[in-house]
Amino acid sequence: MTPTGTGTAPHSLSFDFRSVQQTDGATLWRLVKAIGTLELNSAYLYLLMAADFGETCLLALHNGRPAGLVIGYRPPREPEAAFVWQVGVLPEYRGQGLGLRMLSAWRQLPANRNARWITATVDEVNQSSRALFGALAKQLNVPLAVQPHFTPEQFPVDHPAEPLLRIGPMP
Numbered sequence: 001m002t003p004t005g006t007g008t009a010p011h012s013l014s015f016d017f018r019s020v021q022q023t024d025g026a027t028l029w030r031l032v033k034a035i036g037t038l039e040l041n042s043a044y045l046y047l048l049m050a051a052d053f054g055e056t057c058l059l060a061l062h063n064g065r066p067a068g069l070v071i072g073y074r075p076p077r078e079p080e081a082a083f084v085w086q087v088g089v090l091p092e093y094r095g096q097g098l099g100l101r102m103l104s105a106w107r108q109l110p111a112n113r114n115a116r117w118i119t120a121t122v123d124e125v126n127q128s129s130r131a132l133f134g135a136l137a138k139q140l141n142v143p144l145a146v147q148p149h150f151t152p153e154q155f156p157v158d159h160p161a162e163p164l165l166r167i168g169p170m171p
């Protein structure tokens with residue numbers, strides 16, 4: 001376990017942040033399910049993320065219970081980037097700055113700290129996620145660019161486009 005910080009939200013709730021351990025796969029899956037609006041992938045994929053990419057994933061805990069997560073990795077084809085695959089906060093903790101604080105803590109994890117870019121794909125209708133990454137770029141005082149990435153035709157099932165957000169370069 002790598003504790004990465006603790007702090008108090010504007011609404012005075014206290015959260016602890018830590019990177020993900022090998023045994024956290026089921027916790028990630030359950031949390032994504034409880035968050036509700038995130039696409040729930042196979043349990044096996046979350047076990048893989050925890051086992052192989054835990055250093056670039058983050059859990060937020062309130063009173064020791066999971067409240068939010070960031071699942072990410074360093075893309076092998078773009079090693080200067082840290083990619084956010086899924087970010088979510090349980091409904092009861094939203095709108096209190098937790099999402100932004102999680103991304104800040106996630107960016108400062110030892111395995112992400114040297115990234116010059118933060119990338120993520122976000123579909124066009126996901127206003128809360130767009131706002132979250134916009135707020136992160138503003139906080140870091142770096143540009144946010146949007147470029148085409150996964151198109152609906154690339155998906156084997158009905159799925160909206162997932163353009164790539166690029167935040168950076170970090171100074």
Ligand SMILES: CC(C)(COP(=O)(O)OP(=O)(O)OC[C@H]1O[C@@H](n2cnc3c(N)ncnc32)[C@H](O)[C@@H]1OP(=O)(O)O)[C@@H](O)C(=O)NCCC(=O)NCCS
Nearest residue numbers: 086087088089094095096097098099100128129131132135
């Ligand atoms: C996206 C999500 C993680 C944001 O978490 P949060 O803790 O509510 O976000 P914060 O309180 O830190 O807000 C960060 C910024 O986003 C804005 N924001 C958050 N939710 C918003 C919404 N629904 N509509 C508009 N803006 C929103 C906030 O105003 C804030 O901007 P500001 O700093 O300029 O005021 C959360 O809404 C969530 O879990 N959604 C469901 C999962 C999801 O869609 N994840 C993203 C796809 S991978």
